[in-house]
Amino acid sequence: MSALQLPLYLNGDAKRSEWSDRILQGDCLALLPNIPDESVDLIVTSPPYADSRKKTYGGIHPDDYVDWFLPISAQLLRVLKPSGTFILNIKEKVVNGERHTYVLELILAMRQQGWLWTEEFIWHKKNCYPGKWPNRFRDAWERCLQLNKQKQFAMYQDAVMVPTGDWAKTRLRKLSQTDLRRDESRVSSGFGKNVSNWVGRELVYPTNVLHLATESSNRKHSAAFPLELPKWFIKLFTQEGDLVLDPFVGSGTTAIAARMLGRHYLGIELLPEYVELAKLVQFNSGNM
């Protein structure tokens, strides 16, 4: 789909409400330029991993990955609001017995591009692919890179608080004065170790290791990542009515998550079959 064939609702002059909440089929590098500057509150995406979907996406070679992604991230930087956040779910492949370095290089290159590498969340995959190899174990985690345009960005931490675990109660009982003092010295700022702030509370703030609920909706389609993953980031970085973009929306997981949470969304997907699947699920998820 060329720029000239773009649907009217992607015209930059249109109001957002006229072009959001859709799944677009096409190359995101061709479609992204039609999204207005600084119009997106949150980008959550899981791009095709290097060399891993050769049959479907043509297979980006690990050595070419950074060059392939940088023009896209340049567009994402443009369309993101100054207070917005970009969550990039990615993991390096094993190449010739080594972890490839394209993710490291991508982070460095995106910083040159103007992004701030604010944080790296860890997604612990509970049911990772099985297998046994002579010199490695199963890969059970992926990176969720948090990138921003500014040091100050929108973040709604209270929206993702989690119930206090049993460990907290146990821990509290065991806390001695020396424990408290030691931790106070270890934590230099902010919330710190003021136990009174969380004693008796039912909810606590999570960490940067994603500990999502084990419950997973009965999805019949294969999703790139579980629904809970985009939901968590959408709750954390947006409010109702905000706009969430996924330039590699696949079967629509991010769009569904946004819809469920009352956020506007815009999904882009290259493969028509995924677009159809996404639209189907999108339609069926109306009452979720």
Next chain:
Amino acid sequence: MSALQLPLYLNGDAKRSEWSDRILQGDCLALLPNIPDESVDLIVTSPPYADSRKKTYGGIHPDDYVDWFLPISAQLLRVLKPSGTFILNIKEKVVNGERHTYVLELILAMRQQGWLWTEEFIWHKKNCYPGKWPNRFRDAWERCLQLNKQKQFAMYQDAVMVPTGDWAKTRLRKLSQTDLRRDESRVSSGFGKNVSNWVGRELVYPTNVLHLATESSNRKHSAAFPLELPKWFIKLFTQEGDLVLDPFVGSGTTAIAARMLGRHYLGIELLPEYVELAKLVQFNSGNM
């Protein structure tokens, strides 16, 4: 301590048995050159984090971290056996609201130096206290970089097998003891449990995510990692009688772990007070 003042047991001509199983006080960059080529089976260390221990180590600025570490890693590359492994526990600091990139740059630089970046294990600090800052949550994980000299290296995967999630869950539920049920028993954990209790049962291989509680003992070394962490890597990458090196041994955690597992060890520590502490613990751990 200059090279001229090196103790006799660090003379390259001496047999390993004459110079191992000791904690040496001094700058590792000055002491490492006296260790013979390709004599170490495993290196496990947690170097001082950038800028985090200004008072004790002089505070390596994040921007200088790579230049500071590369001469050391060059020595480590030399003393490591071809089949050996280097486990580097490290985590980037937040500088000016961003994760600093020195760890990424260090990986790239060490590859230029000849290291292979085989794997990145995640140490998930599962019992760290909740906490929050305006723009981030509590940091609950650290990197354990696995670096090698060759694609083929010694690895004893059977030594770290853990009970299956299903089996453990079922059995523990039938025991109906709250404490046991709460105990982490899934595949991804396996620390802090007496695995011998499960011998003969169904065991599976772990993943590259290590669930491990931070140590709550009264260690004075500020960067001490929990004993289970070096123990796990020592079991995975060495056999009894092998030699384990920690060039930043601190209060001796790696040395204690090696001793407990019947491995030879060599610890290096700059600060005399830590050396004394390490030797004390080393002595007291004789019957552990």
Next chain:
DNA sequence: GTTCCGCATGAATCGATAG
């Protein structure tokens, strides 16, 4: 309706084989 098995299925990786 529950609970309990059995079974298919993965954003995987290695080594061998083939071109």
Next chain:
DNA sequence: ACTATCGATTCATGCGGAA
């Protein structure tokens, strides 16, 4: 030598059918 393809390995999970 270097790349492309295939078989073997492995386990948490969700599902369907059975008790």
